[in-house]
Every structure is written in structure tokens, then in C-alpha cells.
Amino acid sequence: xxxxxxxxxxxxxxxxxxxxxxxxxxxxxxxxxxxxxxxxxxxxxxxxxxxxxxxxxxxxxxxxxxxxxxxxxxxxxxxxxxxxxxxxxxxxxxxxxxxxxxxxxxxxxxxxxxxxxxxxxxxxxxxxxxxxxxxxxxxxxxxxxxxxxxxxxxxxxxxxxxxxxxxxxxxxxxxxxxxxxxxxxxxxxxxxxxxxxxxxxxxxxxxxxxxxxxxxxxxxxxxxxxxxxxxxxxxxxxxxxxxxxxxxxxxxxxxxxxxxxxxxxxxxxxxxxxxxxxxxxxxxxxxxxxxxxxxxxxxxxxxxxxxxxxxxxxxxxxxxxxxxxxxxxxxxxxxxxxxxxxxxxxxxxxxxxxxxxxxxxxxxxxxxxxxxxxxxxxxxxxxxxxxxxxxxxxxxxxxxxxxxxxxxxxxx
Amino acid sequence: xxxxxxxxxxxxxxxxxxxxxxxxxxxxxxxxxxxxxxxxxxxxxxxxxxxxxxxxxxxxxxxxxxxxxxxxxxxxxxxxx
Numbered sequence: 001x002x003x004x005x006x007x008x009x010x011x012x013x014x015x016x017x018x019x020x021x022x023x024x025x026x027x028x029x030x031x032x033x034x035x036x037x038x039x040x041x042x043x044x045x046x047x048x049x050x051x052x053x054x055x056x057x058x059x060x061x062x063x064x065x066x067x068x069x070x071x072x073x074x075x076x077x078x079x080x081x082x083x084x085x086x087x088x089x090x091x092x093x094x095x096x097x098x099x100x101x102x103x104x105x106x107x108x109x110x111x112x113x114x115x116x117x118x119x120x121x122x123x124x125x126x127x128x129x130x131x132x133x134x135x136x137x138x139x140x141x142x143x144x145x146x147x148x149x150x151x152x153x154x155x156x157x158x159x160x161x162x163x164x165x166x167x168x169x170x171x172x173x174x175x176x177x178x179x180x181x182x183x184x185x186x187x188x189x190x191x192x193x194x195x196x197x198x199x200x201x202x203x204x205x206x207x208x209x210x211x212x213x214x215x216x217x218x219x220x221x222x223x224x225x226x227x228x229x230x231x232x233x234x235x236x237x238x239x240x241x242x243x244x245x246x247x248x249x250x251x252x253x254x255x256x257x258x259x260x261x262x263x264x265x266x267x268x269x270x271x272x273x274x275x276x277x278x279x280x281x282x283x284x285x286x287x288x289x290x291x292x293x294x295x296x297x298x299x300x301x302x303x304x305x306x307x308x309x310x311x312x313x314x315x316x317x318x319x320x321x322x323x324x325x326x327x328x329x330x331x332x333x334x335x336x337x338x339x340x341x342x343x344x345x346x347x348x349x350x351x352x353x354x355x356x357x358x359x360x361x362x363x364x365x366x367x368x369x370x371x372x373x374x375x376x377x378x379x380x381x382x383x384x385x386x387x388x389x390x391x392x393x394x395x396x397x398x399x400x401x402x403x404x405x406x407x408x409x410x411x412x
Numbered sequence: 413x414x415x416x417x418x419x420x421x422x423x424x425x426x427x428x429x430x431x432x433x434x435x436x437x438x439x440x441x442x443x444x445x446x447x448x449x450x451x452x453x454x455x456x457x458x459x460x461x462x463x464x465x466x467x468x469x470x471x472x473x474x475x476x477x478x479x480x481x482x483x484x485x486x487x488x489x490x491x492x493x
Contacts, residue, residue, distance in 0.1 A: 064430060065429045065430060066428070066429045066430040069429060070451070128461065128467060129458060129461065129462055131455070131458055132451055132455055132458060133451065133455070144484035145425065291469070
């Protein structure tokens, strides 16, 4: 028997700020978090803008100073978002039945910035000077481990590495753990913080990033004719998932229900999506089948919408393929137009925005959509939020490597 | 405290950020009194080696108990070199 899965807590740290309320206010007002890079001197890079977590971010509120020193930045923001998600759920930790609590967390490149700094130490000072926390700060599975240690959660625990779909995969797998009865509660989501010379220049080498350095707030412009690539950003999104029975028995606030998960692979190319969007379209179809609903009942899609020509066109095609004529009735938006692209954290951040859309009846806008690409002719909610009461909504996440994940949510 | 001893207290305090620096004395036992665990020790060794430009072998580390032991070890090895 499949169990229903509820979202009972959420936590966010992005370039729009710390906390779910702050993020949602900024997002629905159409504020961009993209600014000139300050975390390193970007003068040698073609791209000199990014979505950095603002400097007022104060992890000491949640993380003891000694622990903080030993955490990579993605672990710091991930742990803070997890603290918000657990606190907001009202769950008491450590729990009495810790083996029923899972933690599943996604990150695309984990502690890349730590590796970058460690390699400089190795080159300049030699192997004997390597900082002892190099490995724990670098690997992706440490953040789920840290969350377990923090709250005393002893159930299934793992990290998922799936590029830009990492945390969408994490949420999907956590949903299945609860649906199948392997866990009653799961902390799930993702974190990414790789704004550094290494990642910026590596994505520049792939010609993937916007170089609109003079107009940072206008750089991420999904579905717009004048886009020139995605904008790299830091961020973390964490959710508390719970079996519906568990949530109801303790009278928890239910923000949304996860009702469908679809995962496919393009089997096509290293970094390009299948131009027909077949894999992406099938992921949406599988999520809809998993939920057991007619496609027409889905009214909002939080698009992957990276602001790259290839993604935006292919995703549009894939949506049309999954929804037929009713694709034109959908409200769609890409919140990456404001948060930038947080790689492995994007799926979780956008899952939270999708849940908030269901809860509030507000569709966040796609900022900077001034001159739509003629091949992108759906309703992407340009520039201003729209009030629309929605019962079912999808969040899409697609990865370099060809992985496609669609999550389907229902208003409680 | 001389300059070397003061520097060592600074480095110990840098690693054990949750310990009030005023409570770090020369006769403080690093593990028992200050609460250092294995990762803290590794961290301290890396910082000390970097600061004083020397190597501390794992055998030498085994003999060290107090902040004073660290200072003595560093002074002896500086005289040797």
C-alpha cells in the first residue's frame, strides 16, 4: 500500500536572503538577487556576476562556531536551511523513533571551493600542510550526515549527486522512502555554493554562463530572446517530508502534498538536452501517471528555465509534448530569473516555491522576460506575479548528463 | 609567557574556538582540560607546522600533553636547526 507524503516544513537560504518568508516576498515582488561577485576577485573571468548569499547571512544563530569552521560553505547554508525546515515542522528532535527518520540531500559538486583552496595549499606548501578537514568538507554525503548528527536522525541517510537535478532526485527518493513505508519522516533537499574562480571559469569554458556583467539583475532572463546563458548562484533548500498519517496525528501544518515523481534520462549528449525533449516530456508524464490524474489538472509548472537557449526551447517543446493543447492554459515561470541557477540546490529551492504557489495562490513571475523568444510561446508569467488558485503543480529539473526529474505537488 | 608560548596559545585558541582564550594556560592539558578531539589535534599540528616551519611526527605528538609541552618541543627543535 502506498502512503501519502506531506510537506510539513521548509527552509531556504538563497541570494534573495535567509528564510522562506524573506525569499517568497522578494520572489513575488520580482526582485533579482544577482549582483557583482564579491566572494573572490573575478577580474580574470569572463563572467563577473553571480547570485551570492548576502553577507548578512548569520549561521552562528544555528551552528556553533567550532563546527562552523569545519564546514564548507555549502554545508553551512545547507545546515541553516535544514534547521529552518525542522523548526518550522514543529517536530521534536532527537525523535523517540530515530530509525524512522531519513535524510536525503542533493548537491552537484559539494565542496568544490574547499578542493580549490586545498589544491592551492598543496601546490604552495606541499602535502604535509593539507588541512585535515579537506575530505569531510569536500564530499557530498557529509551534509546529510551533519543533519543527522544535528537532530539525532538514524534512518536511511545518503547524498545524491545528479548535477542540476540533484535535489529534485533527493526529494523524489525521499518521497519514495516514505511512500513505501521505509521511513515516516525525511529531511530532504539540497545545497550548493561553488561561486569561485574555478567553477565560474569552468562553466565559462562550456560557454554556459551569461556575461551581462554591466546589468546583473537583467542577466538571468529565461525564455527571452536576448538571454545569453545562466547565472551561477549559491543556495540551499530543505524540506521536512512526512507520511500524511504521521503529520495528521500530530496536527502539523501541511504546506503541500507530493503526489508524483518522474525520472528519466535523455541518453543523448554530455551537456546538450535531446532537442526533441523526449526524456523531459516523459519525466512529466511519469509524474502525472504516478499521481493518477489527468494532465489537464496541472495548472502551474515551475520550469527548469535556466536562461540558456537550448534548455528554454527544449523545455517548451517537452511541455507541449506532455500537455498538448492544454499547454497554453498552464501558468509557467522560471524563478531562476531571480535566484540564478543554484545547480544541485535548484530542484529543492524550486520545489519550495512550487509548494508556496499552491499554498498562496500566487504565481511568481519570470523576471526579465521582455521580448519572448518566438520558439517559446507559452505563458511564462512575464515580470509580474499573477494570482491564480492552483490545485496541482509540477517542478522540473534537468541535468547536464541528460537526467530529467519532474515532481508533482498538490494543494493540501 | 614568551613570544613562542603566546603564539601557541593563539593557535590553540584558533582551533578550539569554543574555549575562552583566557582559560588556556601553559599547564592546560590539551585533551583533558581544553576538550580537544582527534580532528582538533590534526588541525593544530597543521597550523603549528605552518607557523614554525617544521615537522611534528606522530610519535612526538603522542608525548605532548600540555600547552607547555608544545612550547618546549618547538623551542628544542628550533635550537637543533
